Amino acid sequence: MLSINDLHVSVAGKPILKGLTLEVVPGEVAAIMGPNGSGKSTLAHVLSGKAGYEVTSGSILFKGQDLLALEAHERAREGVFLAFQYPVEIPGVSNAYFLRAAVNAVRVHRGLEELDAVAFLKEMREQMKRVKMDPKLAKREVNAGFSGGEKKRNEILQMAMLDPSLAVLDETDSGLDIDALKAVSDGVNALRGPNRSMLVITHYQRLLSYIVPDKVHVLLDGRIVTSGGKELALELEERGYDWLRGDAAA
Amino acid sequence: MSRLTTAPWLGALKAEGRARFEALGLPSTKAEAWRYFPTRALRGVDLGAAGPEASALDADHIAALRLPGTIACAVFVDGRFSAERSDLAALPAGVTIGSLAAALAADPERVRAHLGAVAPSEGAAMVAANEAWFDDGLWVDVPANAAVEGPVEVLFVTTEAAGPATHPRNVLVLGRSAELTLVFGWSGPAGRAYATNAVTEIALGDNATLRLANVEDEGDGATHVHHLQARQGRDSTLKTFSLSLGGEAARTSVRAELGAPGASCHLDGLYLAGGKQRLDHYTEVDHQAPHTQSRQYYGGVIDDRAVGNYIGLVFIREGASKTDAQQLNKNLLLAPTATANAKPSLEIDHDDVKASHGTTVGQLDEKSLFYLLSRGISPEDARGILILAFAQDALARLGEGAHAQALVHRVAAKLGAEAVLEAEEIMA
Ligand SMILES: Nc1ncnc2c1ncn2[C@@H]1O[C@H](COP(=O)(O)OP(=O)(O)OP(=O)(O)O)[C@@H](O)[C@H]1O
Ligand SMILES: [Mg+2]
Numbered sequence: 001m002l003s004i005n006d007l008h009v010s011v012a013g014k015p016i017l018k019g020l021t022l023e024v025v026p027g028e029v030a031a032i033m034g035p036n037g038s039g040k041s042t043l044a045h046v047l048s049g050k051a052g053y054e055v056t057s058g059s060i061l062f063k064g065q066d067l068l069a070l071e072a073h074e075r076a077r078e079g080v081f082l083a084f085q086y087p088v089e090i091p092g093v094s095n096a097y098f099l100r101a102a103v104n105a106v107r108v109h110r111g112l113e114e115l116d117a118v119a120f121l122k123e124m125r126e127q128m129k130r131v132k133m134d135p136k137l138a139k140r141e142v143n144a145g146f147s148g149g150e151k152k153r154n155e156i157l158q159m160a161m162l163d164p165s166l167a168v169l170d171e172t173d174s175g176l177d178i179d180a181l182k183a184v185s186d187g188v189n190a191l192r193g194p195n196r197s198m199l200v201i202t203h204y205q206r207l208l209s210y211i212v213p214d215k216v217h218v219l220l221d222g223r224i225v226t227s228g229g230k231e232l233a234l235e236l237e238e239r240g241y242d243w244l245r246g247d248a249a250a
Numbered sequence: 251m252s253r254l255t256t257a258p259w260l261g262a263l264k265a266e267g268r269a270r271f272e273a274l275g276l277p278s279t280k281a282e283a284w285r286y287f288p289t290r291a292l293r294g295v296d297l298g299a300a301g302p303e304a305s306a307l308d309a310d311h312i313a314a315l316r317l318p319g320t321i322a323c324a325v326f327v328d329g330r331f332s333a334e335r336s337d338l339a340a341l342p343a344g345v346t347i348g349s350l351a352a353a354l355a356a357d358p359e360r361v362r363a364h365l366g367a368v369a370p371s372e373g374a375a376m377v378a379a380n381e382a383w384f385d386d387g388l389w390v391d392v393p394a395n396a397a398v399e400g401p402v403e404v405l406f407v408t409t410e411a412a413g414p415a416t417h418p419r420n421v422l423v424l425g426r427s428a429e430l431t432l433v434f435g436w437s438g439p440a441g442r443a444y445a446t447n448a449v450t451e452i453a454l455g456d457n458a459t460l461r462l463a464n465v466e467d468e469g470d471g472a473t474h475v476h477h478l479q480a481r482q483g484r485d486s487t488l489k490t491f492s493l494s495l496g497g498e499a500a501r502t503s504v505r506a507e508l509g510a511p512g513a514s515c516h517l518d519g520l521y522l523a524g525g526k527q528r529l530d531h532y533t534e535v536d537h538q539a540p541h542t543q544s545r546q547y548y549g550g551v552i553d554d555r556a557v558g559n560y561i562g563l564v565f566i567r568e569g570a571s572k573t574d575a576q577q578l579n580k581n582l583l584l585a586p587t588a589t590a591n592a593k594p595s596l597e598i599d600h601d602d603v604k605a606s607h608g609t610t611v612g613q614l615d616e617k618s619l620f621y622l623l624s625r626g627i628s629p630e631d632a633r634g635i636l637i638l639a640f641a642q643d644a645l646a647r648l649g650e651g652a653h654a655q656a657l658v659h660r661v662a663a664k665l666g667a668e669a670v671l672e673a674e675e676i677m678a
């Protein structure tokens with residue numbers, strides 16, 4: 001599904017990712033953990049094609065194709081989805097309109113028919129129920145004035161509607177209360193399947209008891225320094241990251 | 251040259267306008283109010299040259315210009331009223347909307363009381379030129395307590411046959427508690443240099459309401475100057491929306507005199523400037539009485555090498571206590587070569603008032619763009635969505651009705667975002 005090989009990325013001339021190698025197989029849910037500033041969001045942004053990140057060397061293959069050769073909107077249509085750490089507010093644009101435009105852009109690319117307004121709204125309402133999202137938010141402006149929990153639910157709603165093959169969840173759990181965390185996790189778990197992989201970026205083991213990962217990778221100073229099973233998350237929670245720093249320097 | 255009545259008072263007024271224009275000359279960019287506007291395009295133009303006696307215009311041409319949802323339409327061709335092309339049958343009895351020249355012939359004393367009274371030509375060169383050389387214009391007389399239901403459209407069309415300049419003079423008189431909605435539409439041929447120099451005088455009686463959407467969509471070689479000036483009675487309301495789309499250089503200025511307690515005005519607008527266009531908006535709100543309120547919102551979308559300008563002056567005179575004034579001007583630059591000039595200013599001679607102003611000049615928000623792209627939306631649509639959202643902040647002030655909706659569509663089409671708008675409407 002995703003193979004990242006020796007990836008080096010700079011932002012504003014400053015190296016952030018320094019030889020990151022990572023393999024994600026179809027159906028796999030991989031957690032990425034790491035201290036603040038280690039490069040987790042940078043990785044998420046590079047995967048989704050955000051401007052301002054300079055790939056100085058290395059490669060990313062997504063379903064066998066060169067992901068870095070695609071523009072951001074093309075990656076989304078090919079099936080890459082990023083749930084933002086900080087979802088963007090877009091005043092003046094309704095959530096329902098925005099999501100239908102996105103869904104239809106993706107559907108047309110995949111050779112499917114566009115959804116008309118009625119079919120779209122039916123689907124949207126169903127998916128909103130799943131993430132326990134207030135139906136009124138459909139008519140509101142995209143994320144504008146949404147609470148933190150509402151924004152994160154909106155991200156998962158978009159993910160469900162866009163049906164990606166690789167979902168990158170950047171700290172989707174941060175700042176959520178337990179009810180919102182459960183709703184979001186249930187939404188994510190419902191989307192697990194043999195053809196969909198997920199990269200779950202988080203600081204907290206708590207999330208991983210709801211979304212149980214197949215693998216846990218530790219990102220430190222721009223590289224994956226160790227990988228393991230779900231028990232690695234518990235160990236990190238107890239011991240922190242300092243014990244791994246020696247490896248990073250090596 | 252003029253077919254106007256030759257009443258001595260009118261001759262004197264026009265002679266005075268001419269003398270004043272000759273003394274003042276064309277406005278220069280040294281004057282604060284005109285600092286961004288290129289009147290040099292008017293240099294060498296014979297502003298007083300006679301226009302054609304009568305210009306022909308196809309009915310189809312008018313039909314294509316007309317907005318839906320309007321109940322009547324007055325048409326001016328090359329500055330003169332065309333009874334043939336107008337359609338005023340639906341106006342209620344007692345309400346007069348039509349030709350100023352005709353009104354001057356029929357009831358000169360009634361017109362005399364207002365003409366030149368609201369917008370005097372003293373110190374105002376372009377108003378003086380209009381006074382000197384107008385042949386005709388819109389005359390509106392709505393008696394007390396009369397309400398015209400539904401908007402009335404007024405089309406000012408310049409044709410290939412027009413002289414170098416036309417000077418429509420519009421005089422609008424609304425009696426006590428009268429109510430009217432007007433839509434002005436300015437248009438002309440493409441690829442031709444011509445000038446429009448219009449003046450609109452508005453006398454609002456106590457508790458009267460006038461809504462005026464002014465749509466400037468002149469030909470691409472046009473220089474368009476339009477000054478609107480209103481004198482407002484007690485508790486009266488003026489709402490203007492200045493939409494600027496066309497012309498090589500176009501300037502719409504509005505002066506509202508809030509001369510009695512409770513009077514309020516909303517001066518709003520949107521300008522879409524592209525190519526090398528220069529679109530200018532100038533406003534003056536004069537709070538002369540207590541408890542008066544003003545609101546302004548002008549939005550600019552500026553692309554290519556175009557320049558969009560907003561200069562707004564708010565005066566709060568001594569004694570105008572409890573005045574409440576707000577001014578906002580927001581600009582979206584779509585190219586690094588585009589320019590916005592924004593100059594709001596406040597002059598306050600009284601305490602105990604509320605006044606605020608703000609301006610922004612920015613580009614499309616990169617974070618918002620990326621958010622849309624990351625969901626599979628194309629770069630063109632992503633831009634269209636954000637530009638339209640910006641424009642709609644201003645357009646929301648156009649009010650309700652099919653005519654307003656049609657104008658929103660015209661703006662979306664000009665922004666290349668009509669498909670976006672249609673899809674948004676389906677989901678609304
Ligand atoms: N636009 C930028 N300009 C300069 N430095 C940047 C920029 N964006 C990110 N960085 C730096 O890159 C490093 C990695 O940032 P990143 O956001 O990827 O970290 P993170 O692991 O997601 O952290 P957190 O856990 O706090 O979300 C940080 O040191 C950050 O300051
Ligand atoms: Mg981060």
